Structures are given as structure tokens and as C-alpha cells.
Amino acid sequence: MDDYINNQVTEENENRATRRVKTETHRSGPEDSGRRLYRMVAVSFGMLCVLQVTLNILLRLVYAERDQLQTSYNNLTVERDQLQTSYNTLTEERDQLQTRYNNLTKERDRLQNLLCEKPCCFDGWRKFDSSCYFLSTEDKTWEESRQDCLKRGADLVIINSREEQEFIFNLNKRVWIGLTDRQREGTWKWVDGTTLTTEYWYDPQPNNSGPTGEDCAEINNxxxxxKAWNDSPCNRRLNWICEKVV
Structure with missing residues (x-):
């Protein structure tokens, strides 16, 4: 009888304990889940705040760099425009000076013609000793240059003295002169048919080194x-000097 009572008491205590555990488990389960969810939301919100702050900082840096680049571009554009303006101004001044120089040269030649003994040189010609000289402003072959001189009632220059050589050299142009060995290689003659006697070649000229020959003479300034003469291919295009004896 006692054993039965004890078993009943023990079984009842176990049932009470089981119900207590279930009750506590039922009471504590939803509350813990809510706390965990709250913590997750809080952590997520915190991470979003950090990301937002980081993004704001990056955007500020990007905008700052963009503004600096825009400022640099604007400064370079202003400097470029200033340089272009300066260039245009200098170009205009250069053209004005060139025009003035040309006018003064013409006036000088005109006055020289008024002062020289008759017959005098025409406008565009320069007087030296007893000849008038015309310096071209374009390039032609040696034969074309000679034909131009003949049309002007002159011929390619014949250099007869040291002073005349220095005068032509000081015109500061690379020019054809009236000297050639086209008739016979190595025998240089002036356009009037006279054989060369006084020479002003620079070493090692004349060397006839061109692939098609070098049969016409130029002055290399x-x-x-x-020491300024050079033999050159006759089809080369250079300025030239016409001479007219007056």
C-alpha cells in the first residue's frame, strides 16, 4: 500500500515538473526570439548607417576632385586663349613689320636709282658697281631661272671679283649663279661662254656626287x-640672281 502511494506521489511530482518545464519553455521562447530579432535589426541598421557615412565621404571626395579638375581645366583654357591672343598679336605685328620692311626696301632702291649715274636700275633691282642685280622671291630650276633672267633683259649672275662674290653672298639667299659644266664634265663655264678662272668653291666641291649628276653651281649661304660655291643637280629648285650690266 505504501509502495503504491509512493509511486503515485512520485508520478504526480514528475508530471508537475514536466508541466512546469513546458510552461517555462512556452513563456520564454517567444521572448528570446523577439530579442534576437531586435538585435539583428539593430545590427543591420548600424551597418546601414556605417555604409551611408562611408558613401557620403566617398561622394564628397569624388565631388571635390571633380571640382579641382574643372578648375584646372578652366585655368588651362584661359591660359590657352591668352597664348592664342598673344600669338595672333605677334603674327599681326610681324606682318606689319614685313610690310614696312618691304616698303622701306623699295624706297631705298628708288632713292638709289635717283642718285646713281644713268642708266640706273629699275625698281626691284639692286645696284653694285656697274651692274644691277635681281634677287628672286620664288624657286626654279637652273634653266628656268636663266630663262626668267633672259626675259628681264639680263642673265644669271657672272661673278668677276671677290667684292662681287661678297655682295651676292651677303644677300643671304641660297641661289643659282650663271655657272655650269653641262657641256663637258669638269669644265666650268659662265653663261657668256667664258671659262671659269677665279673660284669660290667650298671643300670638297665640286664633287658631282648626285645620282643624276651635279652640273650647275649655286651659292650656299x-x-x-x-668658300660658298656648290655644284648641284640642275633640276633642283632654288632662288636665283639675275645680273644686268649698265
Whole structure:
């Protein structure tokens, strides 16, 4: 009888304990879940705040760099426009000076013609000793240059003296002169048929080194005044000097 009573008491206690655990489990389960959810929401919100702050900082840096680049571009544009304006002004001044120089040169030639003994040189010609000289402003072959001189009642220049050589050299142009060995290689003659006697070649000229021959003479103004002649292909295009004896 006692054993039965004890078993009943023990079974009842176990049932009470089981109900207590279930009751506590039922009471504590939803509350813990809510707390965990709250913590997750709080952490997520915090991370979003950090991301927002980081994004704001990055955007500010990007905008600041963009503004700096725009400012640099604007400054360079202003500087470029200033340089272009300066260039245009200098170009205009250069053209004005060139025009003035040309006018003064014409006036000088005109006055020289008024002062020289008759017959005098025409406008555009320069007088030296007893000849008038015309310096071209365009390039032609040696034969074309000679034909131009003949049309002007002159011929390619014949250099007869050291003074005349220095005068032509000081015109500061690379020019054809009336000297050629086209009839016979190595025998240089002036356009009037006279054989060359006084020479002003620079070493190692004349060397006839061109693939088609170098049979016409030029004055190379990059050399020294009395060492300035060079043999060159006759089809080369250069300025030229016409001479008319007056």
C-alpha cells in the first residue's frame, strides 16, 4: 500500500515538473526570439548607417576632385586663349613689320636709282658697281631661272671679283649663279661662254656626287663668303640672281 502511494506521489511530482518545464519553455521562447530579432535589426541598421557615412565621404571626395579638375581645366583654357591672343598679336605685328620692311626696301632702291649715274636700275633691282642685280622671291630650276633672267633683259649672275662674290653672298639667299659644266664634265663655264678662272668653291666641291649628276653651281649661304660655291643637280629648285650690266 505504501509502495503504491509512493509511486503515485512520485508520478504526480514528475508530471508537475514536466508541466512546469513546458510552461517555462512556452513563456520564454517567444521572448528570446523577439530579442534576437531586435538585435539583428539593430545590427543591420548600424551597418546601414556605417555604409551611408562611408558613401557620403566617398561622394564628397569624388565631388571635390571633380571640382579641382574643372578648375584646372578652366585655368588651362584661359591660359590657352591668352597664348592664342598673344600669338595672333605677334603674327599681326610681324606682318606689319614685313610690310614696312618691304616698303622701306623699295624706297631705298628708288632713292638709289635717283642718285646713281644713268642708266640706273629699275625698281626691284639692286645696284653694285656697274651692274644691277635681281634677287628672286620664288624657286626654279637652273634653266628656268636663266630663262626668267633672259626675259628681264639680263642673265644669271657672272661673278668677276671677290667684292662681287661678297655682295651676292651677303644677300643671304641660297641661289643659282650663271655657272655650269653641262657641256663637258669638269669644265666650268659662265653663261657668256667664258671659262671659269677665279673660284669660290667650298671643300670638297665640286664633287658631282648626285645620282643624276651635279652640273650647275649655286651659292650656299650656310658657308663662308669666299668658300660658298656648290655644284648641284640642275633640276633642283632654288632662288636665283639675275645680273644686268649698265
Amino acid at each position: 650656310d658657308q663662308r663668303p669666299l
